[in-house]
Amino acid sequence: DTGVSQDPRHKITKRGQNVTFRCDPISEHNRLYWYRQTLGQGPEFLTYFQNEAQLEKSRLLSDRFSAERPKGSFSTLEIQRTEQGDSAMYLCASTIGLAGGSSYNEQFFGPGTRLTVL
Amino acid sequence: GNSVTQMEGPVTLSEEAFLTINCTYTATGYPSLFWYVQYPGEGLQLLLKATKADDKGSNKGFEATYRKETTSFHLEKGSVQVSDSAVYFCALRSYTGFQKLVFGTGTRLLVSP
Numbered sequence: 001d002t003g004v005s006q007d008p009r010h011k012i013t014k015r016g017q018n019v020t021f022r023c024d025p026i027s028e029h030n031r032l033y034w035y036r037q038t039l040g041q042g043p044e045f046l047t048y049f050q051n052e053a054q055l056e057k058s059r060l061l062s063d064r065f066s067a068e069r070p071k072g073s074f075s076t077l078e079i080q081r082t083e084q085g086d087s088a089m090y091l092c093a094s095t096i097g098l099a100g101g102s103s104y105n106e107q108f109f110g111p112g113t114r115l116t117v118l
Numbered sequence: 119g120n121s122v123t124q125m126e127g128p129v130t131l132s133e134e135a136f137l138t139i140n141c142t143y144t145a146t147g148y149p150s151l152f153w154y155v156q157y158p159g160e161g162l163q164l165l166l167k168a169t170k171a172d173d174k175g176s177n178k179g180f181e182a183t184y185r186k187e188t189t190s191f192h193l194e195k196g197s198v199q200v201s202d203s204a205v206y207f208c209a210l211r212s213y214t215g216f217q218k219l220v221f222g223t224g225t226r227l228l229v230s231p
Binding site for chain 2: 004031033035041042045048050055056091093097106107110111
């Protein structure tokens with residue numbers, strides 16, 4: 001399977017715990033996005049990587065959230081001291097585009113990680 | 119800022135009925151417009167897109183036309199099938215910046231036999 005993969009698919013945690021999600025983009029894709037989707041809403045942008053550089057972060061990404069893409073391949077999203085309001089589906093998407101240039105290429109989405117904070 | 123507004127669901131139709139899901143947008147410049155579909159238990163999939171005014175995107179019998187004068191991108195299908203039951207998201211992507219997608223809230227479509 002050469003699509004975007006995410007792990008785990010589901011995570012249940014208690015309030016105050018830390019969680020980490022992983023995204024493996026399509027292998028040649030240099031652009032990677034994280035989105036968050038709460039129940040009944042559309043996905044909302046969280047952060048963007050071009051290769052290993054994190055170039056944009058949404059105001060939704062509080063200090064408790066951190067994302068990395070250390071070698072420009074897979075990415076991790078960590079949430080520290082989780083709160084019930086963090087319960088959502090976390091989506092990863094990837095695409096290919098020229099550095100600093102525009103891209104009309106499709107963003108391919110992974111299946112998401114569903115987080116439930118008790 | 120950029121935003122997308124789409125009609126609330128659920129939309130309930132009988133098989134072979136005509137479908138319209140309204141979508142309007144607010145954006146600076148000339149965004150690209152998209153419809154994504156999310157089938158039960160699956161990830162988001164691109165259904166169709168249009169990158170400039172008057173472009174018509176089409177796929178699997180679905181169509182949408184980029185109307186700059188009305189800032190709209192309504193999704194239509196002439197004859198829906200039970201297998202079209204899903205959540206449909208309208209989205210835009212700015213030409214500038216890092217091309218993140220801005221989504222509407224989604225419209226659930228339920229098609230009965």
